[in-house]
Amino acid sequence: MNHRSMKSSWMTLLMVAGLATMSVAQDMSAAAGARSGRGAFGFIATLERSVGLTPEQRDAVRGLLAEQRQKSQALREETDGKIRAMLNPEQQKKFDAVLAQLKTRRNQNRPSAS
Secondary structure: OOHHHHHHHHHHHHHHHHHHHHHHHHHHHHHHHHHHOOOHHHHHHHHHHHHOOOHHHHHHHHHHHHHHHHHHHHHHHHHHHHHHHOOOHHHHHHHHHHHHHHHHHHHHHOOOOO
């Protein structure tokens, strides 16, 4: 393997590791926010108290945050697909297991709707 190809392989590996780290950090941050009341509803409540949102503004902010969540989810899924595509079949199985584990953790950390 020549120097340029090796350097390119390392750069790709570092980018994948960085994206995976960011995804995990985002998941952990979201989970911590949900547990501490600082999730989207906590943020909206803070804005209502600190900024004095009207009910219409509150509803608009909720809509914007829902749109942001959808876009973040779509980007995460797109990135996961790109990462999976560069892995060999054995790595893909392990990657799928990691994603399933993260999804389980995310679902466990969501507050129950009771």
